[in-house]
Amino acid sequence: MHKKKGILAGFAILPVAGLITTGVATADQPDSAQAAGCADKMIFEVGGHRDGDATVYDKSNAALPAGVDFTKIHYSAEIAPFPGDTKSLDDSVAEGLQKLDKEVRDFHAACPSSQITISGYSQGAIVAGDQLARLSQENSVPHDQINGVLYGDPRRPGGEGPGGIEGNLPTIIPGLTMKGERGFGDLKVQEICNKNDGICFSENPITNLLGFANGVVGYFSGDHAYDINPNSENGGGDRVIDQPPRVPHGPPLPIPAKTPYEQFNGDLPTAQKEMTKIREGLLAKLPAELRDRLNEFPWLSVPGGSGA
Template sequence: MSVPAGADPNDSGSCPAGAVFAVGGTWDPTGQTTQPVTDRYVAQGYASKPVTYPASFWPLGDQTYDQSVAAGAQTLRTEVNAFHAQCPGSEIVVTGYSQGARIAGDVLGDIARDGSIPQSQVEGVLYADPRNSAGGIETVVPNVVPGATMSGARGGFGDIAVQEVCIEGDGICNMPKPRDAPEVFVDSVFGYFTKHNTYTPMMSEPAPPAPPALPQTPSVPLQPADVATAIVTRVVENITPYLSAALATVLTK
């Protein structure tokens, strides 16, 4: 579908082919990180609808993760409902990155359950979703930080077409349980620092295939001592290159 000739897709007086609602990650309250996704859809005649929310994570921000997610979800749902009421025949795309993917995915799930919008008119693209059923951090890690509830996997998206984009080894969306694959678990933790902020180039292109499935529970369960040993060993392996580089820098000064 395309926008009528001469119409502004962001003009409230006309209905575009669709609208893309983009939710940024933590520390990105206006969705700048998801701009490449928005640009792809705007080029197809969709209206840009960036979602503003706290994007906070206490104690590094003034609101807890739970408060930030709740505020973002409420804003996103309100704006989606308002657009659909104004343009009931237009398509709706909901996308988000990291904390924004948590929000976008939750709202997509709500829409699938309540039937307020025809599912055939809605699609989603989630980048680094912490509730990814294939290993999102919220499906693996227990509640540790006050105000940051690990909510587990969602119940699905009904007939809404949702693409999960996750870089293999990014601990936010691709983390195994420690006792299932301790070495991979450690790699995914370090992957947060080395891979989680590398999605921007991928957002300019259609969603790539999902990463390989995570290791399943071993046929012979690992004992706690074996898990601990494997974790410590892999931590040392991961930090050794950085320590060596730091030492070399010090010695050459």
């Protein structure tokens, strides 16, 4: 798709999967980088589940200052077996990653002096984080020109508390591969996570089932939502936003138990059997109105699990 260069007013987002939409803030007196058709900073944005057009970024995009541009990565954003989805998490993430990788590399080739911010929310944080991890292992883009901002990242490394769900639960459904935590080398990547968000802050259900239940309840109760504004983030590290718990719980049991991911990932039959037990225990801890919604939490959609 042809992209206009130079000083442009932001234009409407095309709601067609597979297209890349670029908008830019206007400036009365553009600097040399803008005059050459390059923004001072480009923000690459990847939305979460069922937000393949990254609309979660629209509010912050409308307030971008002069010299800052954005590129939305349009992809399927599905997580089968979530009700109504047909594409697996693995295929959807691979699609988004392929598009993001091409856009980042094409932009850097055209604008080699510009700063690059890569941001993703939820499922989009998997895509954006995987791209940041890839760039951290090569020198195709100077590392001091890249930063990342991830919201509700399922692969968030444990730091201030436990990490994301992909480093906690094992793979139990082909196509929904739990890849574990990942790092970013010397890249500045800001991980932003709500304490009640069971996607990025996932307690070990073996040692703290109530804590794990708190994250599931938080996911369904609005704690997986964030104030999205990647242009305001310039540092790196792990930022956990404290919240009063949805389900009262204490610290993990003081026993040396590994996470289910560490114990069972790679052994699909055993993982399915053990996660069925955990799911049954979780159902007893959930409020009654959420028990029938557990099929909307596909990471626990194990064969034979009740409440699906």
